[in-house]
Amino acid sequence: MADATTDARQGAIRLLDQVLGDGRLISEAIASGTLDRLDPQDRARAQRLALDTLRGLERADRLLSKHLRKPPPLTVRNALRLGTLELAQGAAAHGVVNAMVQITGRHRRHGALKGLVNAVLRKVAAQMPEAWEQLRIPRLPKWLRAPLAEAWGAPAIAAMEAAHFAGAPLDLTLKPGADPSLPGAIALPTGSLRLHAAGQVTALPGYDSGDWWVQDAAAALPARLLAPQPGEAVLDMCAAPGGKTLQLAAAGARVTALDISEARLVRLRENLARTGLEATCVTGDALDHQGRYDAILLDAPCSATGTIRRHPDLPHARDGAGFGALIELQAQMLAHAWTLLAPGGRLVFCTCSLLPDEGEVQVEEALASHPDMTVNRAALALPGIDPAWITEEGGLRLRPDFWADLGGLDGFYMACLQKAPKTGE
Missing domain, CATH: 1.10.940.10 (NusB-like)
Incomplete structure (x- = not known):
């Protein structure tokens, strides 16, 4: 045996x-x-x-x-x-x-x-x-390395590949008021906690009491960018697995967590119960959803190329063939989300992608299509944000090779989009 x-x-x-x-x-x-x-x-x-x-x-x-x-x-x-x-x-x-x-x-x-x-x-x-x-750092496959090198340059890609090879530590988002003194954890500049030798997650202090949840430091920033206020009606448009929903609920917002997968929402409900937080979970297609919201967080389906340091299977299981359809879906979701946003409201669009077509380009095209849309650059005034990460159109570009001395972070793009108030307001 x-x-x-x-x-x-x-x-x-x-x-x-x-x-x-x-x-x-x-x-x-x-x-x-x-x-x-x-x-x-x-x-x-x-x-x-x-x-x-x-x-x-x-x-x-x-x-x-x-x-x-x-x-x-x-x-x-x-x-x-x-x-x-x-x-x-x-x-x-x-x-x-x-x-x-x-x-x-x-x-x-x-x-x-x-x-x-x-x-x-x-x-x-x-x-x-x-x-x-003595062997070189493993490289990304050509189908992905080529467009990334075109976007960011060969030195940046080499640094990203080093981050991928090193793997990812465990990052936690603390529930407000929870004890931040987790053994072995370091506080990151943006407010997340990081453990380089975590062991079994469910055995860590504070898990059973719901003091925190697992969430990469980069993934924790979109909800902070949105800055939900107590009592606001907020839509988490592609909510599962739910880290951002928990952040929005912890801020006191009235959260609707929407996801197309009921199975994935099961885990979100479990985390809501564990942390003692509340949100209305809705199973449905984001493109069919209706309602009116003060703020919306759209973490759109994407290539997930920013998460390779923790998901090294992705370059081997995918070949980029479906990325065009994802980019089109992102544009449709962003356009529909804009119709759900109340005048004067704000929407954070984000993707865990390293491809500009899934980030910077999406926002540039949305700005050109919606006269009542502007980028809220003031939202980027968050702790730990390096001004070099701010993009020309006013978004935030994160890469795996950033914070190399701290263990890196996932690749992400995010921007806070502001809707004009009604005329006369």
Whole structure:
């Protein structure tokens, strides 16, 4: 019988098979039940191992290619990749090699390749860690690297790739009045708390009492930009998983949390209950929604290219083919949201994207289409905002390589758009 460590490794290989073989995101693979047979601790470990392997995939493949005459079947190759990653992280060679041999040997079609796995990983182990550290930082695939390099330049892309390879710490948003003295946490300039070695999230102090919620420091800024006031009617237009909804509710606003996915709203409701906050949750299509709101937060569906440091599966599971449709959807959502906003109201448009077409360009085109729309530049006067992050049209551009000394932050674009009051007001 396999031990828990081997079970987690096998779970990681299943995730890698689905990302690299089927083009599925890890979140999709987990939602489909890929790790259901594992206990919570092993599920978390399997996911971490898979993510770390994807971050170092280019390095692992370069090392393995020296010892392989031809690529083995995908599952075996992923076992080799995972084993190489663990060896690079300093895991004991005998444990890693034995586990990968055992996992391969149990495979009903590829069990005969366990000898290959044993021989290759022993050779790789003999080269560690020097061979790993001499390789370049893994690069983004060409389909994504090319447009990003055009937008931001080669030095910026290299810095972003370094941030992606380093991974992401855990950021928390505190509920107002909660104790900020979480052990090991540092306060970020924008007000979020950061943990570089968090462990199991649900075991951290303050989780059960709802003192905080997990939210990248960049993702916490759009709600602060909107600056909801007590009693205001506020729409969170694409609400799930709900971090921004919690921020809006904590500010005392009357929040409507709208999302097309009822399943995703379940988690939002759970977080509302855990934190003791209130919002009206509505399942529906944002383009069909009706109402009148004092303020709207539109975190539009996007390429999510700004989140690669925490979701390294994305460049491997996607190829950019659907980005054009997403950009069109964003424009439609922004135009419809504008019809729901009361005169004199404000709307924050944001995307967790590094592509200007999903950020700066969207706002420039919206400004040209709506005579009653202006950019509220004063909203950017927030703690921790570097003036260099402010864009020409008055938005805020965040990148993974910003705050490199603090551990980076997700790529994001956001702008606060002001609607003109009625004539005579």
